[in-house]
Amino acid sequence: MLTLLHTSPVHVPVFDALGARHHPGLELRHLVHEDLLAKARSDGPAAMDSALGAVLTEAVADGATAVLCTCSTIGGAAQAHTARLGVPVLRVDRPMAAAAVAAAPERGTVRIAVVVALFSTLAPTTDLIREEAAAAGRRVDIRTVSAEGAWERFEDGDRDGYLDIVARTVDGITGADAVVLAQASMADAADRTGTVLPVLSSPAPGLRAAAAAAQGAERSAEDV
Incomplete structure (x- = not known):
């Protein structure tokens, strides 16, 4: 399952449409956390890293084989959690x-x-x-x-x-x-x-890369 982390709900139908058109069969789960962007804008990306880490940890616990962060402001911070989580965390851009x-x-x-x-x-x-x-x-x-x-x-x-x-x-x-x-x-x-x-x-190429990462992770898990 590919989980998408958004900081605005406007992205949900955009990525759903791209998924249906280009990646049929890929399970998408959307998480919307507008508070992460608000915190990053007011206090800097480092200030919301703890909250971001908790959101990503929960996503993996809920079955995400990869996570795509669709917010350019916090994408780098999200990607930095990849090693800790053990699943790919990609930035859309x-x-x-x-x-x-x-x-x-x-x-x-x-x-x-x-x-x-x-x-x-x-x-x-x-x-x-x-x-x-x-x-x-x-x-x-x-x-x-x-x-x-x-x-x-x-x-x-x-x-x-x-x-x-x-x-x-x-x-x-x-x-x-x-x-x-x-x-x-x-x-x-x-x-x-x-x-x-x-x-x-960024949406179409970002989703393409994340879909490949999610599917690759799923195949690796099946081979274990």
């Missing part, structure tokens, strides 16, 4: 970051524009891209672009307004090899853009 690093020819610097609506996502996302670039032996030039006013729309429940602001922000970007949508909630904005640049989002 890692495959997206790897794809961004590979978005330009092997020679030269990869120019990546990171669109953010929530400031707490900024450092975890850019750090992850640099980590993936180092692993690939690539140089990166990361530029961050704020989708001003978007998060307020998100918090007000105005999904269309949120996505429209993100899309307009993307359409204003030039001089990049790829655009990264830093938050999973931004994914549908890619369909509203008119840019010719590659626009990368």
Whole structure:
């Protein structure tokens, strides 16, 4: 069973739809803990690590063979619990970051524009891209672009307004090899853009990686 840890309930139908379309037969369980993001935003990711660890421990006790954290702000902190838990804990944005690093020819610097609506996502996302670039032996030039006013729309429940602001922000970007949508909630904005640049989002590739990890863990358990 793959357990998904969300910090907003808006992600549940998104990942359910992706699972049904691309991973039929994979059992998904959703946990929504908005308090984890609130704590991370107010006091920093380290402040909610104990609560995060308890949530992950309970998920494994309830049968998770892998956990996917869909929140970019706390994804790195969640992944750090992998060794302790003995099951893969993945962050949804890692495959997206790897794809961004590979978005330009092997020679030269990869120019990546990171669109953010929530400031707490900024450092975890850019750090992850640099980590993936180092692993690939690539140089990166990361530029961050704020989708001003978007998060307020998100918090007000105005999904269309949120996505429209993100899309307009993307359409204003030039001089990049790829655009990264830093938050999973931004994914549908890619369909509203008119840019010719590659626009990368995290839900589909993140779920694909997590599904493979969960299924691999299940096969390993059966072989024991």
